[in-house]
Amino acid sequence: MTTVTAIDSEFDRAIALAPDGAGGYHGELGSGWQIGGGINGGLLLAVAANALRQALPGHPDPLSISCYYLTTSHPGPLTVRTEIVRRGRSVSTATASLYQEDATGTPVERLRVLASYGELAALGGEVHTLAEPPQLPPVEQCIGTEHAPREFLTEAALLQRFDLRLDPATVGWAVGQPSRTGRIQGWFKLADGREPDPLALLLVADALPPVTFDLGLPGWAPTVELTVHLRAVPAPGWLRVSHATRNLAGGHFEEDCEIWDSAGRLVAQSRQLARAPRAIA
Amino acid sequence: MTTVTAIDSEFDRAIALAPDGAGGYHGELGSGWQIGGGINGGLLLAVAANALRQALPGHPDPLSISCYYLTTSHPGPLTVRTEIVRRGRSVSTATASLYQEDATGTPVERLRVLASYGELAALGGEVHTLAEPPQLPPVEQCIGTEHAPREFLTEAALLQRFDLRLDPATVGWAVGQPSRTGRIQGWFKLADGREPDPLALLLVADALPPVTFDLGLPGWAPTVELTVHLRAVPAPGWLRVSHATRNLAGGHFEEDCEIWDSAGRLVAQSRQLARAPRAIA
Numbered sequence: 001m002t003t004v005t006a007i008d009s010e011f012d013r014a015i016a017l018a019p020d021g022a023g024g025y026h027g028e029l030g031s032g033w034q035i036g037g038g039i040n041g042g043l044l045l046a047v048a049a050n051a052l053r054q055a056l057p058g059h060p061d062p063l064s065i066s067c068y069y070l071t072t073s074h075p076g077p078l079t080v081r082t083e084i085v086r087r088g089r090s091v092s093t094a095t096a097s098l099y100q101e102d103a104t105g106t107p108v109e110r111l112r113v114l115a116s117y118g119e120l121a122a123l124g125g126e127v128h129t130l131a132e133p134p135q136l137p138p139v140e141q142c143i144g145t146e147h148a149p150r151e152f153l154t155e156a157a158l159l160q161r162f163d164l165r166l167d168p169a170t171v172g173w174a175v176g177q178p179s180r181t182g183r184i185q186g187w188f189k190l191a192d193g194r195e196p197d198p199l200a201l202l203l204v205a206d207a208l209p210p211v212t213f214d215l216g217l218p219g220w221a222p223t224v225e226l227t228v229h230l231r232a233v234p235a236p237g238w239l240r241v242s243h244a245t246r247n248l249a250g251g252h253f254e255e256d257c258e259i260w261d262s263a264g265r266l267v268a269q270s271r272q273l274a275r276a277p278r279a280i281a
Numbered sequence: 282m283t284t285v286t287a288i289d290s291e292f293d294r295a296i297a298l299a300p301d302g303a304g305g306y307h308g309e310l311g312s313g314w315q316i317g318g319g320i321n322g323g324l325l326l327a328v329a330a331n332a333l334r335q336a337l338p339g340h341p342d343p344l345s346i347s348c349y350y351l352t353t354s355h356p357g358p359l360t361v362r363t364e365i366v367r368r369g370r371s372v373s374t375a376t377a378s379l380y381q382e383d384a385t386g387t388p389v390e391r392l393r394v395l396a397s398y399g400e401l402a403a404l405g406g407e408v409h410t411l412a413e414p415p416q417l418p419p420v421e422q423c424i425g426t427e428h429a430p431r432e433f434l435t436e437a438a439l440l441q442r443f444d445l446r447l448d449p450a451t452v453g454w455a456v457g458q459p460s461r462t463g464r465i466q467g468w469f470k471l472a473d474g475r476e477p478d479p480l481a482l483l484l485v486a487d488a489l490p491p492v493t494f495d496l497g498l499p500g501w502a503p504t505v506e507l508t509v510h511l512r513a514v515p516a517p518g519w520l521r522v523s524h525a526t527r528n529l530a531g532g533h534f535e536e537d538c539e540i541w542d543s544a545g546r547l548v549a550q551s552r553q554l555a556r557a558p559r560a561i562a
Binding site for chain 2: 063064066068070071085086091093095109112114115116120123124125126127128129130131181182215224225227229231232245246247248249250251252254265266269271273
C-alpha cells in the first residue's frame with residue numbers, strides 16, 4: 001500500500017528515506033509538520049519506524065515501538081541510523097537514532113527508538129476485547145481544529161495535514177471551559193485522503209491536542225517517552241482517536257491514546273509521559 | 282535508603298552489581314527469582330535499572346524505562362553494559378543491555394533497556410489526579426498466592442519473595458471461575474519487609490500473576506515489551522497493585538499496572554505487551 005500511495009501522499013513523502021548503503025537513511029523534515037516550533041513527535045517516530053522497516057526485511061510492522069525524545073527537531077535534512085538487536089523468525093528487535101546537524105555540521109541526536117517488528121497481517125485473528133470504542137457524534141457534528149486556542153494554532157502548520165473532527169463534549173477548552181475530565185477524542189483522517197496503515201498510526205498516536213488542554217493547561221507539553229503498541233492493520237476510512245490522562249504529578253502526566261478503525265477494531269494503543277505545561281494564573 | 286537496606290534485603294542482594302571499570306557491571310541471578318522456567322522480568326528490569334543508576338550519577342531514578350525482552354534468562358552470572366545517549370541537567374537518557382553467557386561462553390543479550398533518569402524527589406509536588414486507587418478489602422481478608430493454579434505454582438520460587446494478598450473478587454481463576462473482567466489486584470510487600478523504593482517498583486510492576494488468568498487463560502504470557510513510568514517516591518508500607526487488560530488480539534494483549542503507595546499516591550504506572558497463552562480446550 002505504501003508504494004502505491006507514496007506517489008501522491010504527503011505523509012509518504014514526509015517519511016521517505018534514501019539508504020546510503022552504509023547503514024544510514026537520509027530524509028528531510030518539512031515545515032508543514034511543525035507544531036509549536038518543533039516537528040510533531042508522531043511524524044518523527046514514523047520516520048524512524050520507516051528506517052527500521054527497511055532494515056528488517058520480512059518484518060514490516062512495529063508491534064511495539066518506544067521513542068525517547070532528546071532534542072527539538074527542525075525542518076531540514078535528517079539521518080536515521082539503525083542497529084539490529086536480535087533478528088528472530090517471527091519478531092525482530094532493533095534500535096534507531098534520528099540525527100540532524102547543528103550549525104557547525106555536528107550531528108545531534110533528536111530521538112532514540114527501541115522496537116520489536118513483525119508482520120501484523122500474519123498474527124492470529126482472534127479477538128477477545130473488553131474495550132469499548134469511544135462514543136462520538138457523527139463526523140459532521142464534530143468540530144475542526146480551527147477552533148483551538150490561539151496558543152495552539154500559532155505555528156500549527158501540522159493541523160493542515162489532518163482532517164481532525166473533535167467531539168464537542170471534549171473541546172470546552174477551546175472556549176475557556178475545559179471539562180477537566182482529562183479526555184479529548186474525535187475522528188481522524190489524513191487531509192489528502194491517504195488511508196491509514198501501521199506507520200500512519202504512529203503519527204495519529206500523537207496527532208491530537210495535548211490532553212492537558214482539557215485540564216485547563218493550554219501550554220505545550222513536551223513528550224519524554226512515547227510507546228505505541230500496534231494490534232492490527234487498520235481498515236480504510238475514518239479513525240476514532242481518544243486521548244486520556246488520569247494522573248498529573250511531579251510535573252509530568254501520562255497520555256493514553258486509543259485508535260479504533262472503521263471496522264470497529266482497536267488497532268493501536270499508546271501511552272506517553274509528557275512534561276506538564278505550567279498552570280496559568 | 283538502598284544502602285541501608287542492602288545489608289539484609291534479598292531484593293538488594295539480587296540487583297547488586299560490581300562495576301568492572303570498563304563499562305560493565307557484573308551480577309548474579311538467583312534461582313529464588315525464577316518463575317515458569319525463567320527469571321522474573323521485573324527483577325531483570327530492576328537489575329538493568331540499577332546499572333543505569335550507577336552510570337548516571339546525580340540522576341538516581343528512572344522517570345520512564347522501557348524494556349524489550351529478547352531471550353530467556355536463567356540463574357547464574359550476568360553482565361550489564363550501558364550507553365549514555367544524552368546527559369542533561371535534570372534528565373539523562375541511556376540504554377542498558379543485560380547479557381548471560383551460553384554454554385560456549387558466548388554472551389547472549391537477554392534484554393535491551395532504554396530509559397530517562399532524573400531525581401523523583403526533586404520534581405514538583407503538585408498533584409492533579411483523576412485516578413482512583415483500586416478498592417481492596419483489608420489485607421487480612423485477601424488471599425495469598427498459595428491458592429494459585431498448579432501451572433502457576435510449579436517453579437514459582439519467585440512467590441516466596443513476595444507477601445502478595447489478592448482481592449478475592451479477582452482470584453476466581455484459582456478455582457476455575459475467572460471473572461473475565463480482565464483485572465487482578467491486591468496488596469504487595471516484599472516478604473523480608475524491605476520497604477519499596479523506585480527500583481523495587483520495577484519489580485512490583487511485573488509481580489502479579491498474568492492478568493490473562495482472569496480471562497480463563499492459565500498459561501504463560503511472555504513479555505515482549507514493558508514500560509514503567511515512575512511518578513513519585515513511594516511511602517513505606519503496603520502497596521496496592523492492579524493489573525488490567527482490555528484488548529487481547531492478534532495473539533497479544535496489553536497489561537496495564539498501577540501501583541499506589543500507603544499514602545494514597547499513584548507512584549507508578551506501567552504497560553506491557555505480552556504474547557497471549559493459548560486458549561485451553
